[in-house]
Amino acid sequence: xxxxKNHIVIAIDGPSGxxxxxTAKMLSKNLGITYLDTGAMYRAITFVAMSAGVTPSDKEALxxxxxxxxxxxxxxxxxxxxxxxxxxxxxxxEVSEQVSYYSAVPEIxxxxxxxxxxxxxxxxxxxxxRDIGTVVFPNATFKFFLVTDLKVRAARRYAELIGQGKQxxxxxxxxxxxxxxxxxxxxxxxxxxKAPDAIEIDTTQLSIQEQVEKIQAIVSVVA
Ligand code: DC
Numbered sequence: 001x002x003x004x005k006n007h008i009v010i011a012i013d014g015p016s017g018x019x020x021x022x023t024a025k026m027l028s029k030n031l032g033i034t035y036l037d038t039g040a041m042y043r044a045i046t047f048v049a050m051s052a053g054v055t056p057s058d059k060e061a062l063x064x065x066x067x068x069x070x071x072x073x074x075x076x077x078x079x080x081x082x083x084x085x086x087x088x089x090x091x092x093x094e095v096s097e098q099v100s101y102y103s104a105v106p107e108i109x110x111x112x113x114x115x116x117x118x119x120x121x122x123x124x125x126x127x128x129x130r131d132i133g134t135v136v137f138p139n140a141t142f143k144f145f146l147v148t149d150l151k152v153r154a155a156r157r158y159a160e161l162i163g164q165g166k167q168x169x170x171x172x173x174x175x176x177x178x179x180x181x182x183x184x185x186x187x188x189x190x191x192x193x194k195a196p197d198a199i200e201i202d203t204t205q206l207s208i209q210e211q212v213e214k215i216q217a218i219v220s221v222v223a
Contacts, residue, residue: 008033008124009139010219011132014146015181015192017153019203019211020128023146025077026212028126031219036119038129038136040079041112042103043090044071048081049102050094056101066111093161093168096176100183109189130184133195142219143198146211152204153177 010027012020021037028035048069054061072080078087089095102108109131116136120127127136133143154174161168184192194200199218203211 006124008141008219009120009137010126010215011137011140011143011195011198012126012128012146012215013130013132013134013144013192013194013198015130015148015153015184016177017157018146018148019156019208020146022208023211023215024126024128026208027216027219030212030216031124031126033124033126034119035077036116036125036127037073037077037079038112038116038127038132039099040073040090041071041115042108043095043099044079044081044086045069045108045112046099046102047086047090047092047095050098056105059105059107062102062105063107066108071112071115088164091164093166093172093176096180100180100187104183104187104189106189113190130192131190133198134193135190138195142215143195144215145194145198145200147200147202147204149204150174150177150181 012024014020021039024037025035045066048065049056049062052061052065054065056062070082074080074085078085079090080086113136116127119125120137129136133140133145151174154170154177157177158168158170158173161173181192201211201214206214
């Protein structure tokens with residue numbers, strides 16, 4: 001892992017439902033650095049493509065959509081698509097079902113990777129995703145890889161979706177996580193993978209507070 005006293009990049013990778021975004025959000029506040037939810041960017045382009053009826057195999061139409069779509073975040077880290085808040089839309093079960101297919105498309109990955117590097121090179125940043133420590137920022141100051149038992153991840157995600165008023169069953173949530181893990185890990189470009197120098201943290205038995213404390217204790221040496 002590389003270092004810089006002034007500019008730091010923290011990579012948090014791992015499968016869905018391991019608490020990456022909640023942890024990264026809390027750490028970004030505690031450390032006073034930018035948070036970038038890269039999964040939200042893949043969800044955003046998936047939502048745009050689905051709304052336009054463009055399938056993952058239609059590369060030409062996808063490229064044109066990528067050129068026309070501005071993905072941004074407001075000050076509360078809510079995703080903006082062409083200036084409009086679409087936070088709820090990108091978290092829908094329909095988008096969750098399709099996002100792994102769109103995020104396996106190399107053209108989508110290279111466009112979003114470039115944008116993530118641009119942001120991370122400008123500001124000290126904590127990014128969560130699947131390929132941050134391996135592809136987006138292989139020289140990140142710190143790399144973490146979170147893992148959690150599938151049943152625990154499903155129960156956490158289910159509670160979150162029900163809390164948002166979404167109509168889902170625990171079984172559907174578990175199936176979606178299992179399928180996404182499998183597609184995300186087996187795709188050819190930038191698969192979900194632990195970087196050899198990443199610190200693995202099993203969050204199965206940890207509360208969000210505990211996992212934040214664990215990571216913060218490590219990064220505080222530099223940040
Ligand atoms: O973190 P999330 O569940 O919101 O991510 C949604 C999907 O986006 C995930 O199933 C895989 C994809 N993704 C990716 O391929 N690379 C990233 N850096 C982040 C997310």
